[in-house]
Amino acid sequence: MTFDRIGVVGGGAWGTALAQTLTLAGRDVILWARESDVVEDINARHVNRTFLPGIDLDPRLKATHDLADLGTADAILLVAPAQHTRTVSATLQPVVSKDVPVIVCAKGVEQGSGQLVAQIVSETIPGVRLAVLSGPSFAADVARGFPAALTLACRNEALGRALAEQLGDRQLRLYWSDDVVGVELGGALKNVLAIAAGIVDGKGLGASAHAALVTRGFAEMRRLGKALGARPETMMGLSGFGDLVLTAGSPQSRNMSLGRALGQGETLDAVLSKRVAVTEGVYTAAAVARLAAEKRIEMPITDAVHAILEGRTSVDNAIADLMKRPFKAED
Numbered sequence: 001m002t003f004d005r006i007g008v009v010g011g012g013a014w015g016t017a018l019a020q021t022l023t024l025a026g027r028d029v030i031l032w033a034r035e036s037d038v039v040e041d042i043n044a045r046h047v048n049r050t051f052l053p054g055i056d057l058d059p060r061l062k063a064t065h066d067l068a069d070l071g072t073a074d075a076i077l078l079v080a081p082a083q084h085t086r087t088v089s090a091t092l093q094p095v096v097s098k099d100v101p102v103i104v105c106a107k108g109v110e111q112g113s114g115q116l117v118a119q120i121v122s123e124t125i126p127g128v129r130l131a132v133l134s135g136p137s138f139a140a141d142v143a144r145g146f147p148a149a150l151t152l153a154c155r156n157e158a159l160g161r162a163l164a165e166q167l168g169d170r171q172l173r174l175y176w177s178d179d180v181v182g183v184e185l186g187g188a189l190k191n192v193l194a195i196a197a198g199i200v201d202g203k204g205l206g207a208s209a210h211a212a213l214v215t216r217g218f219a220e221m222r223r224l225g226k227a228l229g230a231r232p233e234t235m236m237g238l239s240g241f242g243d244l245v246l247t248a249g250s251p252q253s254r255n256m257s258l259g260r261a262l263g264q265g266e267t268l269d270a271v272l273s274k275r276v277a278v279t280e281g282v283y284t285a286a287a288v289a290r291l292a293a294e295k296r297i298e299m300p301i302t303d304a305v306h307a308i309l310e311g312r313t314s315v316d317n318a319i320a321d322l323m324k325r326p327f328k329a330e331d
């Protein structure tokens, strides 16, 4: 198995950063973007001013507006946001031949179905060879060549290992795993908890409250993970604990910074109207709250974020409600 030609679907920050890293590592990369401005920017000026401003891209990286151009790729990275994955992967389906692995790089749960992205892709591209790439990684850091470590999950161990060995390089260290659900779930859930951590910061509630929130948020991730068949050690790893620490700990995160703005009294509409970038936790919160209710898993922080985002409660009331829950044994 050799993965020399890589197709990247999605011209946002993460798709562009991954495309840049793989190009610098000597792969032949073609990136599909929906917007012609992004395609033109990458091909003519070697930048993506819309989604990854301030970073010079390698001139060897080529972008296209035509998904069919990815037909000769040895592997495809799917980096469209979670809520758009179903549409994008249905369009991609005729282009993907049955041997070509599709690596899911988005982090979220679909609102209508409650499905993780890999589940959506296996429905829209039947028989697809699936993998998931997830872990702590801000696109701008990776695009600048800063060191990062991620997990690549695939049920087929030989394929997962080959992908990790060939897509990783000295800047991007890839560990492999066969726990696809666990790796995906960590990345999706941490976005919601990063909003909560941002709210705590925005309200100026202090580092102790922040630590409590992140730790109890992690307990929610482990609980839902267990119910959905994720391995506990996966939740402890890069794609779970690692990504929670990164995203909940830095305002560089879109989810964390959105939470901060909410904590400082801005409305959700006001925050969203100022950004072009996707804030996955906003959409995943509702899907996870529903999933947790169906499975009777206690996720009070996730529920609180969901209620704040829907305008059913205020930040102050949500915090008060969390603090007045009955005392219990730590789990």
Ligand SMILES: NC(=O)C1=CN([C@@H]2O[C@H](COP(=O)(O)OP(=O)(O)OC[C@H]3O[C@@H](n4cnc5c(N)ncnc54)[C@H](OP(=O)(O)O)[C@@H]3O)[C@@H](O)[C@H]2O)C=CC1
Residues within 6 Å of the ligand: 010, 011, 012, 013, 014, 015, 016, 032, 033, 034, 035, 038, 051, 079, 080, 081, 082, 084, 088, 105, 106, 107, 108, 137, 138, 139, 140, 276, 277, 278, 279, 280
């Ligand atoms: N940014 C980061 O640091 C990281 C992001 N991720 C994940 O990667 C995924 C993509 O995020 P990111 O690259 O940051 O996105 P950005 O916020 O940078 O860009 C938005 C993306 O959404 C796409 N888009 C918008 N509307 C539609 C639509 N209707 N149909 C299809 N695509 C649409 C845009 O595509 P187009 O250009 O074609 O318009 C663009 O690729 C998310 O799930 C995110 O959680 C994971 C790790 C790191």
Ligand SMILES: O=C(CO)COP(=O)(O)O
Residues within 6 Å of the ligand: 107, 135, 136, 137, 138, 139, 191, 194, 243, 246, 247, 252, 253, 254, 255, 256, 278, 279, 280
């Ligand atoms: O997934 C990410 C880091 O691992 C990016 O997080 P944000 O989408 O919150 O910026």
